[in-house]
Amino acid sequence: MTDILIILQARMSSSRLPGKVLKEILGKPMLEHQLQRLSHISTPHQLIVATSDNTSDNAIEALCRQLNVGCYRGDLDDVLTRYYHAAQSVNQDKKIKHIVRITGDCPLIDANIIDEVITHYINQQVDYCSNCAPPTLPDGLDVEIFSFTALKQAFEQAILPSEREHVTPFIRNNPQLFSTANYRYQTDLSHLRWTVDEPEDFDFVTQVYHNLYNKKMYFTMNDILLLLSKQPSLKNINNNYHRNEGLSRSLIEDKEQAHE
Template sequence: MSTKLATRPVVCITQARINSYRLPAKVLRLIAGQPLLWWHLDRLKRARRVDRIVVATTGEPAADAIVEIAEAAGAAVFRGSEHDVLDRFAGAAALVGAATIVRVTSDCPVIDPALIDQAIALYESAGDACHYASLDVSTFPRGLDCEVFSRQALDEAAAEAVLREDREHVTPFIRRNTERYAARFLSTAPLERTYRWCVDTPADFELARRIVEQFAGADFGWTDIVALMRARPDWAALNMDVAQTPVA
């Protein structure tokens, strides 16, 4: 079993690229005059237990637009491999000397900073009994996903993982090796239906746009969005047929 060497600083690393498969350049699409990535970063900056934010993007020239948005928002930037996202995360963590990593993805414009703080608290409070913590995505709506893990676990995964899915999705190596990395999960009571607030398709974007514009950057939480979905079932139905991209 691994030992946590330190927990601070806590660095939130969000991955962003231009060549997304189902909706290219989705993080640059405008909502209320700002790119989707801007809204995502604005939410991350509200997490009180996060010490620093890094946008991990690619080296291709088209990603210069991502860099401009990130730097304007006060985030650090690391540019690395498009497909070896695990290596990109390891490089981003090394850039800023992270001790604890919070992994999120930039296609989540309504991610909840309070849930990020709860996941970090779960990870930190358990000491060496927890090396990986995340939301239980079987109970929370998609689009709130976050994972918290140690820099040591990340570096070991980057050095040892050889499977393509491990390199592309960052954490499968950690999650699979439960004898080395003890895990804990933050759950909630199951909802009456599944909601999807991440952006992979035009339908996803339309729903995200409506949600963001409804709250107009106010300090809202995921339960406020659930209440909105219950009040506007026609909105919730916009992307009800969209399937989540499988992750190993």
């Protein structure tokens, strides 16, 4: 039994692109494509989708049943609580020691990168590791891994809206409590945007799939980079958006709460 649990968070009620996780690319829901890509992770692990108990997310649970993927449903807005309870739901025997966080808006996620971040975390022997603090990879290849103990402490102590909605800020904001590490790629690719938050993002990802999927079902980051070198105009589809806009909005809520 592995001690690593991957939790993929997904919901239908995105403010900028509602229902995005089940929008179809080449006849399959975006979330199904992402789950297929995660199946290529070589590190032994368990996987569960964590969605909300809002009725709008019934369709996500139904897809998970269809694909025989575990699904936990919890609080819509307090994603930290949802994560903790999702982990608890598969940790009855106390074997889970490490949690990998993936978000459902990353249909170009690369399993090789996930394996490398997990290896870096284990080698560094830290409480938390990511490839996005600071980022050196395209937005949409973000991976975080942290100890179950750190997740439990964050669940019990985090107060700020940003710390409840985005799961890991409490860990990153308290270096006196948690040791951290960051995975750096050899080339800075952080200017590239491969996540799906806006309609233009979905258009970009759809173009990538149309160009690569039928030739090579599991195409990698390097395959996408090669495509962009041949068709650089693809990058212009969604290059007017900024990284981590959702977290930025939550930080504004933190300030508003502080002044109440």
